[in-house]
Amino acid sequence: MTTLSEVAHRAGVTPATVSNVLRNRGRVSKETRERVMEAITALGYRPNLNARALAEGRGPTLALMVSSIANPFYPEFALAVEQAAREHGSFMLLCNTNDDAATAYAYLNQLSGSLSEGVLVMNCNLDFGTLRQSRAPVVLCMWEKPEEPPGLPCVAVNFRLAGQLAAEHLLRLGHRQIGVIIGNGKGGVHTTRMQGFIDTVRAAGVDLPDSHCRNGLDTVQGGYDAARALLLDQPGLTAIFATNDLPAIGAMHAATDLNLNVPDDLSVIGITDIQMAQETRPALSTVAIPTQEAAEMAVDLLRKLIKHPALPDTPDEMRVTSEPLLKPRASTAPPKHKL
Amino acid sequence: MTTLSEVAHRAGVTPATVSNVLRNRGRVSKETRERVMEAITALGYRPNLNARALAEGRGPTLALMVSSIANPFYPEFALAVEQAAREHGSFMLLCNTNDDAATAYAYLNQLSGSLSEGVLVMNCNLDFGTLRQSRAPVVLCMWEKPEEPPGLPCVAVNFRLAGQLAAEHLLRLGHRQIGVIIGNGKGGVHTTRMQGFIDTVRAAGVDLPDSHCRNGLDTVQGGYDAARALLLDQPGLTAIFATNDLPAIGAMHAATDLNLNVPDDLSVIGITDIQMAQETRPALSTVAIPTQEAAEMAVDLLRKLIKHPALPDTPDEMRVTSEPLLKPRASTAPPKHKL
DNA sequence: CTGAAAGCGCTAACAC
DNA sequence: GTGTTAGCGCTTTCAG
Numbered sequence A, B: 001m002t003t004l005s006e007v008a009h010r011a012g013v014t015p016a017t018v019s020n021v022l023r024n025r026g027r028v029s030k031e032t033r034e035r036v037m038e039a040i041t042a043l044g045y046r047p048n049l050n051a052r053a054l055a056e057g058r059g060p061t062l063a064l065m066v067s068s069i070a071n072p073f074y075p076e077f078a079l080a081v082e083q084a085a086r087e088h089g090s091f092m093l094l095c096n097t098n099d100d101a102a103t104a105y106a107y108l109n110q111l112s113g114s115l116s117e118g119v120l121v122m123n124c125n126l127d128f129g130t131l132r133q134s135r136a137p138v139v140l141c142m143w144e145k146p147e148e149p150p151g152l153p154c155v156a157v158n159f160r161l162a163g164q165l166a167a168e169h170l171l172r173l174g175h176r177q178i179g180v181i182i183g184n185g186k187g188g189v190h191t192t193r194m195q196g197f198i199d200t201v202r203a204a205g206v207d208l209p210d211s212h213c214r215n216g217l218d219t220v221q222g223g224y225d226a227a228r229a230l231l232l233d234q235p236g237l238t239a240i241f242a243t244n245d246l247p248a249i250g251a252m253h254a255a256t257d258l259n260l261n262v263p264d265d266l267s268v269i270g271i272t273d274i275q276m277a278q279e280t281r282p283a284l285s286t287v288a289i290p291t292q293e294a295a296e297m298a299v300d301l302l303r304k305l306i307k308h309p310a311l312p313d314t315p316d317e318m319r320v321t322s323e324p325l326l327k328p329r330a331s332t333a334p335p336k337h338k339l
Numbered sequence C: 001c002t003g004a005a006a007g008c009g010c011t012a013a014c015a016c
Numbered sequence D: 001g002t003g004t005t006a007g008c009g010c011t012t013t014c015a016g
Helices: A004-011 A015-023 A030-043 A049-056 A073-087 A101-111 A128-132 A159-173 A191-203 A220-233 A245-257 A275-279 A291-307 B004-011 B015-023 B030-043 B049-056 B073-087 B101-111 B128-132 B159-173 B191-203 B220-233 B245-257 B275-279 B291-307
Strands: A061-066 A091-096 A116-121 A138-143 A154-156 A178-183 A213-216 A239-242 A267-272 A285-288 A318-320 A325-327 B061-066 B091-096 B116-121 B138-143 B154-156 B178-183 B213-216 B239-242 B267-272 B285-288 B318-320 B325-327
Touching: A004 A015, A004 A030, A015 A030, A049 B049, A061 A073, A061 A101, A073 A091, A073 A291, A073 B073, A073 B091, A091 A101, A091 B073, A101 A116, A101 A128, A116 A291, A128 A138, A138 A291, A154 A291, A159 A191, A159 A239, A159 A267, A159 A285, A159 A325, A178 A191, A178 A220, A178 A245, A213 A220, A220 A239, A220 A245, A239 A245, A245 A267, A245 A275, A245 B275, A275 B245, A291 A318, B004 B015, B004 B030, B015 B030, B061 B073, B061 B101, B073 B091, B073 B291, B091 B101, B101 B116, B101 B128, B116 B291, B128 B138, B138 B291, B154 B291, B159 B191, B159 B239, B159 B267, B159 B285, B159 B325, B178 B191, B178 B220, B178 B245, B213 B220, B220 B239, B220 B245, B239 B245, B245 B267, B245 B275, B291 B318
Parallel strands: A061 A091, A061 A116, A116 A138, A138 A154, A154 A318, A178 A213, A178 A239, A239 A267, A267 A285, B061 B091, B061 B116, B116 B138, B138 B154, B154 B318, B178 B213, B178 B239, B239 B267, B267 B285
Antiparallel strands: A091 B091, A285 A325, B285 B325
C-alpha cells in the first residue's frame, strides 16, 4: 500500500501539501499540484478511507437497515439509496435485521458513530426511543402518516391517499362487494393505507363489513392464504384490495386456483408498484409509491442531519414525497354481473 | 463519543488493558476485567471501528459487487452473504455497478485495500486481468465452469449439469419440439448452461435446430420478447427452456398472451429457482442452484484469502458447490398430442 | 504557498 | 498482569 507520505516524498513535498491537493484546499501552486499528481498516478496511490475517516472524525458509509433485502420492495429502494449516496461520495452498508430487534440494535450500536455516518431505517423492530438514542443521525424511510410526525426525522408518503385511490378505482369500476387484505397484521405498519381504503369505501355508502377483511403476512404466500380463506368465506366478493403488492399477487394466485378469472370474476389491486407488479399475468393494478424519490429524499435529509445535527429543541424534520399514483392495469375491471 | 482512554481512566487502568479485555487477549485479572466492563457499560462505550481498522491494517467490511440489486437473483444471494459475513464480524458493503465497467473499476479501486478487506464479485463488466490487480482479494461468485478455472479464486456451480437436468426432464416428459432462450446474449455468461442443455437434447437423438434458439435479455421482459418471437416463428414447439428463471417467467407470459396454456400447450423450464419461481401461476419448473451454499463458500474462501493471501505461484483456488437439483413444478407436463 | 507538528482512537510489541 | 511506547495513514491548525 502506497501512502500519502510516499507520494509526498516522491513529489518532494510534505504530506500536508499532498493532502491539500487531494482535497482541493486551494493554496497550492500549479506546479506543485502537477508534481504531486504525477507522483500519485506513478505510484498508483489510493487514499486509505479508514485513516481519512478517523482523522476527519466521520464514517465513510451510510447504513441502510431493512428487514430482509429478499423482500422485493427493498432492492429497488436500496438501489436508489446507493445511487444517491454514491453521488455524494458515500458507500452503502446493507443491514438485514430479519425482523429481529436484537440484530437491529446490534447494528445500530456498532455502526452508528464510527463506521456509518448515518442510518436509513426502513423497518426494524426497534422502538423510536431506541432509534432516537442512536449516536449517528437516523432517518425513517417510508413513514406512513404525513400528518402525524413520528418524533424522528423521516420521509413520509401519503399512504392514506394511496388507499383512497385504490378504493376510488374499485368503486368507479362498479364494485360493491369488496374484500380487504391487510399485510403484517393488525395495528401494523399498513394500518394507514387500509384505513384510507376503508374510509373511502364507506364514505361512498358502500358496505364493508369486518368479515370482508383479513390479516395476513406481507408476502405472496401470506396474501394467498388470506385471500383463499376470504374467498371461500365470502364467495360474493368481486374485488380484493391488498395493502401491498406482494399479498395482492398472492390474492391473484388464490383466485386462479379457485377457478376465478382475474379480472373477470375478481378484481385485485395492491399498493406500491414494485417491478414485479408489471411482471405478473394479468399485470397487477396498483397505486404507485414514489420509491426513487423517497430514497433520494431520505439520503438528502440524512446528509443534512449529518452536517447540521438537529438541535434538541428543533422539531424533527419530515419530508413528504409527491403523491401516490394510480396505475390501472389488467387485474381490475368492472364486475361481471353474477348470475 | 466516549473513547478507549476514557474507559481506561474510569477503570483506573491504561488503554492497553482495556483493549486487552475487549479482544480477550487473556492476561487480564478477573478483577480488572470486571472493573473495565463496568466502566464500558457505565460510559456506553462503543469501539470506533475506523480506528480499529486503521490500527489493525485491515478493512472493516466485505464488498459485494453486483450489476443491480434490483435483479431478483441478487437479493437472495446478498442476504446469504451478509449473514455469513456477519457471523465473522464483518459488515457488507453493497456495490451496484449497473453493468458499467467504469463504476465497477471505481469501486474496486476505492474500496479494496482500505474500506473493504475483500470483494465478492458476481458480475461486473471488468476483465479478469483488472480484477486480478485488486489490492484486496477478489472471489468470483457463481463461476459457471467447474472444469475450467478462470484464473481467479472462485466459487463454481456446475451449470452445464443444470442445463442437462432441464433437458432430461423435458425429454423424459416426451418433448421433441423444444425451444431455447439464452439470457444475456451469445457467448455470454449463460453459454455453459445452454450448451449443457443442447448437448443433452441432441445426444438423445432429438433435433434442436438453431432456429429454435433465441437470444434475449436476462429479464422477464427479455424472455417475453424472445419467447413471443420464437413461438410465432415456430408454432410447433411444445416446450421452452430458458437459461434463467426470469426469462422463463417471461416465456410463460408470452405463451399466455398467445393463448397457449402452460403447461398443456407449452412447457416452460428455467434455471436457478429464485423465490419468484414458486410465486408464479403456474409455478415454474426449474433447476435449483445452491445459492445459499455458494454465498457461504464465497465468504469462506474470501476470508481465507484475506488471512493467507494467495502466493503468486499458487493456483487460484476454486470451490465447487453441491450439484444443481431439478425442481419439477406446474409449468412442465407431457406434451398434449397436437391435432 | 508550503512545512512542522499534533492528534483522530485503537492495537501491538515489549518492558516492567 | 499491566503499563509504556510507537505507530496505523490521514487531516488540520498554525508557523514560516
